[in-house]
Amino acid sequence: MAEASICVAHDHFICPVCLDLLKDPVTIPCGHSYCGDCIEDYWVQADNAGVYRCPQCRQTFTPRPVLGRNTMLAEVLEKVKKAEVQAAPPDRCYAGPGDAECDVCIGRKKKAVKSCLVCLASYCETHLQPHYESPTFKKHKLIDATGQLQDKICSLHEKLLEIYCRTDRQRICRACVMDEHRTHDTVSAAAGRTEKQDQVELMKKEFQQKIQQREEEMEDLRQACPSVCLQRRSAQAALEDTESIFGEMMRSVERRRSEVRDLIGAQEKAAIHRAEGLQKQAEQEIAELKRRRSELEQILHSGDHIHFLQKCQCLCAPPGPGDLSSITVSPHCSFEDVRILASKMKQQLEDLK
The missing domain is CATH 1.20.5 (Single alpha-helices involved in coiled-coils or other helix-helix interfaces)
Structure with missing residues (x-):
């Protein structure tokens, strides 16, 4: 019960200008309260020839109201702050890696729950409340929180990229349709998605069938091999x-x-x-x-004739069979048997191919 009451109190002590917990609160004659610096800056920027308005109810004041610190409200805020410290939100309420951060939170950022395509900002649960409660934000378009909000806005016209150009295959805004894309085939993003939805579903089923088929083939391979x-x-x-x-x-x-x-x-x-x-x-x-x-x-x-005849008979006699033998000279030595052996070895090696 205590945690619920703190949550309600926090929502009621939000400054409508800065959308944060009141600091040095002041109350103007219509009964609405603001941060002292916030209402001062608001009136300085407005400068409506001596006429001062309430940012909420639009009631006018002349002359400029004298602002005094709301002591009672300040004491209540001190208690709310202490209660928040004791009952701080769990870490899951704060933005972590990959989360969209609230653009209004000061200090440690809370996780954004919605993004506004008009404000071009993202808000946590607390800072989103004015978009639900104030008529000023009634026409603002909220989407799920995204950390890439600028990617959804046209860089030329600063409008929402809500049209799809089939000719150029890119997202464009409504101003682009009237400009460089006026002769192109365009369709709203929602209508284009509707057209493609059935095709995507059919492709999804086909992919699932192929995945199942491949898994079955892999299982067969595991069993066969x-x-x-x-x-x-x-x-x-x-x-x-x-x-x-x-x-x-x-x-x-x-x-x-x-x-x-x-x-x-x-x-x-x-x-x-x-x-x-x-x-x-x-x-x-x-x-x-x-x-x-x-x-x-x-x-x-x-x-000496006798000596001549004796020597002549001895010297002129033909040599005997053992005296002189016939010498046959071959001009080349034959290694044919070696070549044949080498050729056989070569043939055996080639047969191994």
Whole structure:
């Protein structure tokens, strides 16, 4: 009960000018009370040739009323303030991140509940009351509180963006319709939404059906395929086996390569040894032939006929089968068997592709 009474008292002690709790309250002759500074500033700005009005009831006063502090009202306000401190509203009444703030609250801002498209301001429950109670605000248009109020106002004409231009696909105000958008296809925002409502609902159902279909397909995939961990283990095992196989293949190729190199070296060494033997044999035979030729030269100039006939018979005799042998020289050494072996290894590797 105490909390309810404090709430009512607070609403009754709001200054109609600043819409906040009365400060240094004064009461003018018609009975209405205001903050001392608020009513002073109001009358200074009005300056109606010596005629002073009440901002609420519009009653006029001449001359300007003498303002005195309402002591009783000030004491009541002190009690209201103390009661508010003791029964402060919970934190959820104050604006938090993402909430629209009341533009009238001083200090810590309360959460706005409505925004006025005429005032271009947002109000909490307390500061919104004049829009419901005073005829001055009767034609003002209230919407749910928004922290992006300026986005709903035309930057050129400062009017509400309540028309949709189908041609330019953008929101415009009524002044824009009479100006640069006068030849465009336009519709009120409400009517445009009504036109699109059924289409949006149909698309929503289609999306829901597609979502359900994809979820069912995903479930089928989960049941048909092994788990991701199992797939990873299987792939890792296959990779390790493949690496082992190719490693063994590389080692085998390297062994065969070494064998082929040894074979070529052995064949080269044998060919060189044979060539050197033939060369030595040929040199020996040449030396023997030169010796015989020299002896033949000597007996040709000898005067001893008996000696000539004896030497001639010995030197002119044809060499025996073991004296001179035929030397066959091959211009190229054959490594064809090595080439055949290398070609077979190449073919085996290509068959693995």
